[in-house]
Amino acid sequence: MKLNALACAVALNLTGCVMGPDFRTPTSPLPAHWAPTASETGHSRAVEGEVDWRWWDSFGDAQLADLVREALLSNLDLQQAASRLEQSRALRRQIAADTLPxxxxxxxxxxxxxxxxxxxxxxxxxxxxxxxxxxxxxxxxxxxDVWGRVKRSVEAADATVRMAEEDRHGVQLLVMRQTAQQYIQLRGTQQVLTVVEQNLKIAQRTLELTRLQVQEGVATDLQVSEAASQVAEMQARLAPLQQSSAQLINALSLLLGKAPRALHRQLATLAPVPAYRGDVPIGLPSELAQRRPDIRSADARLHAATAAIGVARADFYPRITxxxxxxxxxxxxxxxxxxxxxxxxxxxxxxxPLFEGARLQGALQLQEGRQQEAGVHYQQTVLRAWHEVDDALVAYQANQQRRDSLQQAVRHSERALDSVHQQYAQGTVDFLNVMTVQNALLANQAAWVQSTAAVSLALVDVYVSLGGGWEVSQCRREPCLK
Structure with missing residues (x-):
């Protein structure tokens, strides 16, 4: 350090010497290719290719696309993040003023x-x-600025601005994710509600049939009570689903900065669960550090901590004014x-500085410790991102397999219910068999609808883990989102 200071003092020009280490982005410990997942005929496959920045459009649901676009324009968390970014820019301008008289x-x-x-x-x-x-x-x-103290301060401020920008990108990605997830969950809940209503109608027809059989002396009052109990049990399932549907609509309203029930008229109408069956381009692992806002933010944090070391070292040397x-x-x-x-x-x-009571040395050690922490944080962020991508790909494949298996189970249950209804009408089976088969059908249908939504939710997680989406929303005005 002293030799470096002596060399600077000999040069003593206006540009001066810059103390502290120069920043270099660490090498990301990522593989050359993503680990392949098992694929089956008819399933979406993860393939190498440019990640779709407008991934919500891949679901083919215009209402979902409109909600995401409106959320990016109106979400209050995003507005707070934008305000924090402006604050960091103002602080940077304040620090950069030290370079001028x-x-x-x-x-x-x-x-x-x-x-x-x-x-x-x-x-x-x-x-x-x-x-x-x-x-x-x-x-x-x-x-x-002989020792580069001001230059390093501006460099640290620039990195802090970049960190605020990436944090805003992270909020954008989170808003997209929450909007898509809650919309998909809403459509899944509405579909389950429809399934319960359809099974309720079947149970009500069965109850009517049982009452007719009682009049004909074929069935007993016990069987009527069992049929009525099944109707009441299915009716009881409606209220929680209606509650969940209303709460999901309100959650979407909050994301869009609207009052409760503001989207009820728009979203209360039944619509299918958004689905996607094409191949999913996921890019290369080497591109992850350029896309994910949390990795970019961690890189900026490490840059700011590295520049702060130069500021702390420059404080050891004379200031010339x-x-x-x-x-x-x-x-x-x-x-x-x-x-x-x-x-x-x-x-x-x-x-x-002649005597500072080890204050300057302590300040330097503090900044060096912060740089070490920021370096470990960067490595952890990259590793966590790698895990999230891998877990999302595995979940996407597994949910597709579960959805297909449940679809087969629904078909078998529907055939079984038709058969048991015929046998019950003929008096060859008792009502317990009817209840058992119908409850199995209801469970399989609800599970299949939920698995369909789970596939779409898993695909959202795949896109978000890849860091795609915030690039198309760099402006606050709607034309930038089209």
Whole structure:
């Protein structure tokens, strides 16, 4: 450090020397290719290719696309993130001002009278009369950034601005994810509600059939009670699903910065669960660090911490400042601008830290510790991103397999229910068989609808884990989103 300082002192030019290490982005510990997942005929496959930035459009649901677009324009969390970004930019401008001279101007007036027994009276009146004094002029000061302290401060501020930008991108990605997830969950809940209503109608017809059989002496009152119990049990399932549907609509309203029930008319109408069956381009692992906002933010955080070390090291060395003033002073306002009323001063200043009680050393160690922490945080962020991508791909494949198996189970249950209804009408089976088969059908249908939504939710997680989406929303105006 001392040799470096000596070399800088010999050079002693305006650009000076820059203390501290230069920042380099760490190498990301990512594989060359994503681990392949098992695929089956008819399933979406993860393939190498450019990630779709507008991934919500791949579901083919215009209402979902409209909600995502409106959320990016109106979400209050995004507005707060944008405000934090503007604050960091303002702080950067404040720090960068140290690279330029500070110039101030002033004008003051005083009415005074000196002591007749004291020091000399500058007015020449020996303290016998009061006098007016006018002062006006310019003052300036400038620090020669010999050791790069100001330059490193600006570098750290630039990295902090970049970190705020990436944090905003992260909020954008989170808003997209939450909007898509809650919309998919809403459509899944509405579909399950439809399934329950359809099974309720079947149960009500069965109850009517059982009552007719009682009149004909084929069935008993016990069977009527069992059929009525099944109807009541299915009716009881409706209220929680209706509640969940209303709450999901309200959750979407909150994401869009709207009042409760504001989207009820728009979203209450039944619609299918958004689905996608094509191949999913997922890019290369090497591209992940350029796409994911959390990795980019961690990189900026490490950059800021590295630059802060240079600031702390520069504090060990002298500060050279140049200051001066050009002023006018007169007893009469009419004389204030005359050449004879001028006065000026110009000269350099040197400030040397001689004894700080280990404060500077402690500040340097603190910044070095923060840099080490930021480096570990970067590695952890990259590793976590890798895990999220892998887990999302596995979940997407597994949910597709589960959906297909449940679809087969629904078909078998539907055939079984038709058969048991015929046998019950013929009196060859009792009502317990009907209840068992119908409950199995209801469970399989609900599980199949939920698995269909789970596939779409897993695909959302795939896209979000890849960091795609925030790139298309760099403006606050709607045309930037089209």
């Amino acid at each position: 500070a110039v101030s101007g002033g004008l003051d007036y005083s009415r005074s009278r000196n002591s007749q027994r004291g020091l000399n009276d500058p007015s020449g009146r020996s303290g016998k009369q009061a006098f007016s004094l006018w002062n006006g002029g310019l003052r300036f000061s400038w620090e020669a 140049l200051s001066g003033n050009l002023e006018f002073q007169a007893l009469q306002l009419s004389d204030l601008g005359s050449w004879g009323s001028r006065r000026f001063a110009l000269g350099p200043g040197l400030s040397v």
